[in-house]
Amino acid sequence: MPTKKLEIKNLTFTYNKGTSFAKRVLDGVSLSFGAGEFTGLIGRTGSGKSTLIMQLNALLKPESGQVLLDDEDIHADKSKLKEVRRRVGLVFQYPEQQLFEATVRDDIAFGPKNMGFSKEEINERVRKALDLTGLTPEIAEKSPFDLSGGQKRRVAIAGVLAMQPEVLILDEPAAGLDPAGRDEILSNIKQMHERTGITVILVSHSMEDIAKLTNRLIVINEGRIVMDDPPHLVFQNTEELISMGLSAPQAALLTQELIKKGFAIPPDLHTVDGVVAALFDVYAKHLHNSTHV
Amino acid sequence: MISAKYVSFDYKAVVVDADNKGANGDIKLINAVKDMNLDVQAGEFVAILGRNGSGKSTFAKLTNALLTPSSGELVVNGFNTCVEANVWNIRQNAGMVFQNPDNQIIATIVEDDIAFGPENLGVPTEEIRKRVDNALSLVNMSEYALHSPHFLSGGQKQRVCIAGALAMHPNLLILDEPTAMLDPIGRKEVLAAVSGLNKNSGITVLLITHYMEEAVLADKVFVMDEGAVVMQGTPREVFSHPQKLRALGLDVPQVTEIAERLAAHGVPIKTDIITINEMVEELCRLKNSK
Numbered sequence: 001m002p003t004k005k006l007e008i009k010n011l012t013f014t015y016n017k018g019t020s021f022a023k024r025v026l027d028g029v030s031l032s033f034g035a036g037e038f039t040g041l042i043g044r045t046g047s048g049k050s051t052l053i054m055q056l057n058a059l060l061k062p063e064s065g066q067v068l069l070d071d072e073d074i075h076a077d078k079s080k081l082k083e084v085r086r087r088v089g090l091v092f093q094y095p096e097q098q099l100f101e102a103t104v105r106d107d108i109a110f111g112p113k114n115m116g117f118s119k120e121e122i123n124e125r126v127r128k129a130l131d132l133t134g135l136t137p138e139i140a141e142k143s144p145f146d147l148s149g150g151q152k153r154r155v156a157i158a159g160v161l162a163m164q165p166e167v168l169i170l171d172e173p174a175a176g177l178d179p180a181g182r183d184e185i186l187s188n189i190k191q192m193h194e195r196t197g198i199t200v201i202l203v204s205h206s207m208e209d210i211a212k213l214t215n216r217l218i219v220i221n222e223g224r225i226v227m228d229d230p231p232h233l234v235f236q237n238t239e240e241l242i243s244m245g246l247s248a249p250q251a252a253l254l255t256q257e258l259i260k261k262g263f264a265i266p267p268d269l270h271t272v273d274g275v276v277a278a279l280f281d282v283y284a285k286h287l288h289n290s291t292h293v
Numbered sequence: 294m295i296s297a298k299y300v301s302f303d304y305k306a307v308v309v310d311a312d313n314k315g316a317n318g319d320i321k322l323i324n325a326v327k328d329m330n331l332d333v334q335a336g337e338f339v340a341i342l343g344r345n346g347s348g349k350s351t352f353a354k355l356t357n358a359l360l361t362p363s364s365g366e367l368v369v370n371g372f373n374t375c376v377e378a379n380v381w382n383i384r385q386n387a388g389m390v391f392q393n394p395d396n397q398i399i400a401t402i403v404e405d406d407i408a409f410g411p412e413n414l415g416v417p418t419e420e421i422r423k424r425v426d427n428a429l430s431l432v433n434m435s436e437y438a439l440h441s442p443h444f445l446s447g448g449q450k451q452r453v454c455i456a457g458a459l460a461m462h463p464n465l466l467i468l469d470e471p472t473a474m475l476d477p478i479g480r481k482e483v484l485a486a487v488s489g490l491n492k493n494s495g496i497t498v499l500l501i502t503h504y505m506e507e508a509v510l511a512d513k514v515f516v517m518d519e520g521a522v523v524m525q526g527t528p529r530e531v532f533s534h535p536q537k538l539r540a541l542g543l544d545v546p547q548v549t550e551i552a553e554r555l556a557a558h559g560v561p562i563k564t565d566i567i568t569i570n571e572m573v574e575e576l577c578r579l580k581n582s583k
Contacts, residue, residue: 021444044476045448093474094393149345176392176473178344178503180542205476208547245478250506250547250569257573263580272547276554279576283560286580 004071005199006056006088006167007032011065013051025051027223029065033167036197038190040214040231042204044245048223049203053169056201057088069167086115089165093172095156099144104135104155107144111163129158132192150181154188161192167199174209182206186213208249211235211270219246232268251275294465294497295333295356300365301520302326302351325351327520328365333513335464338491338498340508340528343517344542349501352517353469356499358383370465385414388458392470394450403445403453404429404438410461421460428456431486448479455483459490465497466490472504484510505532505546509567516541533565548572 013026025048033039043049054060055067058074058081067074074084092098101107108129112122130140133154139147144155153173160168173189174182186209193200204210210217210231217234219227221244227234235241235252247253252270255278259267265278303322326348333339343349354360355367358374370386372379391397400406407425416424429435432452442450451474458466468487472480488510490496500511508514514531516524518541524531532538535545535553545553552566552575562579566572 015444045446045479050446172474176470176503178542179505179544180539181345182503205480207477242478245476247477247481251551254548254551254569254572257569258576261573261577263576272550272554275551276558279551279555280558280560283555283579 003035004032005035005037005069007066007068007071008052008055009066009068011055011062011067013055013060013063015051017063025223026055029220029223029225031218031225031228033199033201035199037216038193038200038202038214040202040204040210040217041220042207042210042217042246043220047220047245049220050171052220053090053171053201053203056167056169057090058084059090086163087165088167088169089160089163091157091160091168091170091173093175095160096144096149096152099152099156099159102143103141104130104144104147104158105140107155108140108158108162111159115163125162125164126158129162132161132195133158134188134191148181150177150185153177153185157189165198167201169201169203171203172205173202174204174206182209189213207235207247207252211249211252219244232270235270236268294335294337294370295331295499296366296368297329297331297352297355298366300326300329300352300355300362300367302348302355302360303363304351324520326355326362329517329521331515331522331525333497333499335497336491336495338488338510338512339500340511340514341499341501341517342503342505342508342514342531342538342543347517347542348520349517350469351520353389353467353499353501356465356467357387357389359389385461386463387465387467388461388463390451390455390458390466390468390471392473394454394474397454397457398442398450401441401443403434403440403442406442406453407457407460410457414461424460424462425456428459431459431490432456433482433486448475451475452479452483455486463496465499467499467501469501470503471500472502472507480504480507505544508532509546516543528567529565532567 008029008031011026011029014022014024016022041049055062061075069084069087099107101110105126108126109122112125135154135158144152174185190213202214215230217231218225219234235248238248238253238256241248249270251272255265255269255275258265263282269275269278302325304325305320306323341349355362356369358380361375367374369383372383374383398406400409404425407428408421411421411424429438432455434452434456442453451471455471472483475483484507487498491498502508509528511528514528515522516531532545532549538545546567548566548569552562552564555562556564563575566575
């Protein structure tokens, strides 16, 4: 277990507290994210996951409980909140809607510029952010509005990376993209993680995407953490996931159906590669047996 | 229901100088839709696939006369969309739901938002009540009837938007990536509602989506690229060309890919499998065959 980067201790939060609309959305959540870990977070609409990630960069304040960044309570010192939000970068859904500058370069430079860095430092940060998101120097000079949906989204992520956060939280980074765009941005995020060792938390409604990318998967339901395991273990519980408004990749759903029909395959298959290998194995054995009959 | 003959649509864009110093006043035309031909019969459930920028959304707006063709002819529900006098008739019968619900909600109470359309049509009050309740129940949002939309999550808001379109009792429903923001159950519920409206009420559905598993539910799939239809057929026909689809920036359902790859390894499996059930059946058949 790597050292704890971010820790949530017994966190509870209620929206509209004291009104008739009061709704407890987080209920005694305790979690920790190790430095450099790549974690997936899934939960149905209204499960509390968006509230949870807003707590992680201090956009919301816990009703009770704590959020610790490098063992320090993020709300301990109000003057440090800005610093917390820089260290924990949050990429919202549809971040391309927040692009506004005339060129990609200016848009990415906006954050560092506001922090008062020197021109050289800003240029260096923009260069790194472009590189990490796989954007070419030619694209940097274009207007963000001339780019494709996937490219625009990478510009928005680059804008957050230019702040050089220690933790990067991505809320549905692939929503609305076509399959090729989805694969492209997700493999890009994965490479970025491998190259920088940054702590990544990925929120997604796409079980297929999350199965491919993460090595730890947290399931949140009605404001509580109900599963926290590697994806291959989480996706074995297909019925439970479905009852929580979630699902599993088709490969995992197929695996569970085949096991019910008596196929001798491992129960924790959850990717196309795994299922193909296991089924080929079954077929090869079957062929072998029948040729010997 | 929809008949498109050589429909083209050009966006006018102001040319920006290469150094981005500003517009030089020139206008260039961007052909979002080019000589598109397509026919949708009344009562059909049609899915449109295509990569980002392939012209799907532009086509959706053309079918609702939000845009009119630069050339060619588009007839929706018997009305030519180019004729100004037809616009009201077209929109009244063609409900449209967009990807981002925040741009579509106007009222401060969910049921008021859904009542907005029928109110404008002059529907009697008791009938509006029925339509609102029915529409909310179809999208599984009845318990939120008196909530403020601002307190709903993105997925819940989207279901309110769909209910708003349903309350207009359209005979054509155009949905432009309605599930892009929804969780798996939200997606399933919306698809079930849309598919139920198609099967039970005979509403023609035009569904634009990036989810291949959703296109599987359609009667017919059109694949667009660079503003034109490049593939069409039943989902089974379209998904039996995985290589072609990938070259178009698309994909096939995971079970189809599994069948494709097993076949490539020499397993005598059908390759036109598009659902989990079909895959289970086919594998059981193989297992029991000698």
